[in-house]
Amino acid sequence: MLAYVIQRVAQSALVLLVVGLVAFSMFRFVGDPIDNMLGQERTQADIDRLRVVLGLDQPFVVQYYKFLESAVQGNFGVSYRQGRPVSEILMERAPATLELAAVSGFLAISLGIALGVFTAIRRNGFAANAIMSVSLIGVSLPTFLIGILLIYLFSVELGWLPSFGRGETVKIGGWSTGFLTESGLKALILPSITLGLYQMTLIMRLVRSEMLEVLRQDYIRFARARGLKERAVNFHHALKNTLVPVITVTGLQLGSIIAFAIITETVFQWPGVGLLFINAIQFVDIPVMAAYLMLISVMFVGINLIVDLLYFAIDPRLRADRTGGH
């Protein structure tokens, strides 16, 4: 198992290096950093001085190394647009996105698994068929339309919930949370449904098809033949086996929640890192784009790693392989 973990960690590090290279290349080659930092009135002496300060006169590899070095320390330079350190802006924005992602991730996983199991067990029932049909529409419905639809219904027509922003937040240390105020919680409802719905649909459809596959297996028939209660067969025997493949996809889904947050945050003007990223693209604010890319890569790679390790917790066959079995 240790060898496996080391291999996976090495792979993750390699991915991060590649992503870092992309981010660095953006810095270095997309637009001229000197152009971006110096105004119209500049002298050749200014340019040369800045080249040395930024290290642009050094070889590519040295520059890349320095970029990585400062990136690891959380230093991504200064935003072209806001003129403040990128890390500072990111820290300010991160809580909003993380809280949103956590709530929608929870919604997507819990409802997705529950509905998936339900539709698999009641395969031919009316409710299950209805849920499946609706979910097909859900897959075709772009996230931003779901958001607009919810805003129209609950903000414009009914006026129950706010259509934008986080509501009031409370600062705890460096973390501003919306969980502790009524308006903060209310503001969370629509965005988290918007963000979680698509992922929920995917998880539900996956759980259903895996569960149906498992229910056809011999060991399920054998469990039935031993007279176990239907509940034990479905939830103890079948669900556990279903979860093994579901975990991978769900892990990846959690990653894409962070990415899809960009869309939701734009629809709801949610002040998170996604909205920051979109604005950075619009204004070609390269340092912010590069930092966001690095940040999200670390998250994705981390989630993938955790998913791989989770396998060991669930599937004893893998645990056995580490010691070669006995």
Added chain:
Amino acid sequence: MTKPILSIRDLTVEIPTRHGILRPVDGVSYDITAGEILGVVGESGAGKSMAGNAVIGLLSPPAHISKGEIHVNGRRVDQLQGDAMRKLRGKEIGMVFQDPLTSLNPLLRIGDQLTETMLAHLDISRAEADKRAVAALEEVGIPGAAERVGSYPHEFSGGMRQRVVIALALCAEPSLIIADEPTTALDVSVQAQIIALLKRLCRDRGTAVMLITHDMGVIAEAADRVAVMYAGKLAELGPVRDVLTAPLHPYTDGLMGSTPLASRGKARLHQIPGAMPRLDALPPGCAFSPRCPKVQAVCRQDPGPHIEDGAGRAACFFPLSREEVA
């Protein structure tokens, strides 16, 4: 005569399809008494497994029992639904499936699978169940049972797994065991051990056994009586010695002729021409008539009478006489 544990009368299973109704089991009747092993033989598709599934109430829809009765321990069970049928499975009827590699849930320890089955049927404490689980594994000949209860299925070899499956089928002390091709998926060297084990356990406990197989060697080794099935119908039923050495039905004769048996000496093996008809293309009259060496015009119109000869019976107009075969 003792009262039979299992009594099947005129059992008919139907599967409605687009091309009409198929009858994989058609008017089959037989009994099994306590401690007796009834071998059910036939080619694949002859309906032997389907009959076993009908008894334990595990026919997969749309297959269903359309006619006839099944009695277990004197109680009619073919009309039991839901929980009533579930309580019967494992408790009164145990089942052993063909493939031990797929019959056990890979994610659950075998000890847990045993105790779970016992707790579902027997009024015993958790601790008592744990104790009995070890005893059950010892009984089926698993070395180091006390340690192995905590093992997962993949940590056992195929033969050992089939022992575990047998322990599972017997752990709630059923009076009838349906063993569906219990040795087919095993190495030849292990087959005899498993058959001997099954035989010993059932003799000791007085369990009735329905041993479904296509392997004449297994029948000769283990069965007290044999039921020969052909295209859903019972072709012949009788004591194992009679059926093997002096069959009544021409099909049984052909089946024996194509099986190498030590008792038959060096006689040449011969084969039955043609193949068993598909269930959707059964000939009128006797289903074996197109392949039968003794076929007459009447066989092609009428399925044939049930003739009795001593302890055996067969469905044929022109049974082989005992003398003719011997």
Added chain:
Amino acid sequence: MADTSLPEVPVKDPSRLQLALQSDFFYQFKRSPVAVVSFVVVSILILSAIFAPLIAPHDPFDPSSLNLMNGFSAPMTPNAFTGETFWLGTDDQGRDVFSTILYGMRISLFVGAAAVAFAMVLGITLGLLAGYVGGWTETIIMRVADVQLTFPAILVAMLIFGIAKGVTPVEYRDQMAIWVLIIAIGLSDWVQFARVVRGATLVEKNKEYVQAARLIGRTSPAIMLRHILPNVLSPVLVIATISLALAIIAEATLSFLGVGAPPTQPSLGTLIRIGQGFLFSGEWWILLFPAVTLLTLALGVNLLGDWLRDALNPRLR
């Protein structure tokens, strides 16, 4: 000598159309109402997008035909100032919503189709190379694919769009936006094609007929194109259809976020972005009709793809 030859029976080869109509494929198509309905709906949408200049009652991009007085006309109601009636109403600048939708769909479909075509060519080429050549080529291609798959396609597309925007001079940005979109979405979507093609190539290249082709001296490109490629066309077609739906949604999403088609060349996504601004002031039609069109288009293509997958290859799940 007597003429003993049989009278000539005219043997007519069945035409391709007849063959197609008799095929299992067409039979299955006829039997699935979902497939027929979505095919008809998608066809109508595609045709009306192609012929938009003929169908559209107004040219939304011709400033001379616009009348600001016509702004905010509700659907099917005569405008209060000019008395003109617009089927689906007008937006703030007096542009006919029905016409903008037709033109917008044109852009959405063009970007979607071109992006899928780009992804397909790229994916098939790299997949064939990886499968047929193997070695380092394969390792590099599939590693890149793996890394890219770690990230959601939409994020990759956004990033590519952002980078492209950075390297494009400001004055060309709007003009180039459509092409940048196509490349961004295409680059984010090639992996699927490459994986399927590589898998199939690995299977096919060891079969006897490929060995035979090699023995009679066919070149590798010829073997790849003539022998291996035809074997992977049906899964590729399925992926292409589903990718089209995804590409249309991706384009709409990017444009909605303001990092796609510019307001001067509005796609359905851009129209929805514009319409969202009028959600609170009550002009619902500016948002609703483009949204419904987009949904219908995406759902139709999705259903068609779903059906194709089942019809062409029951093993593909």
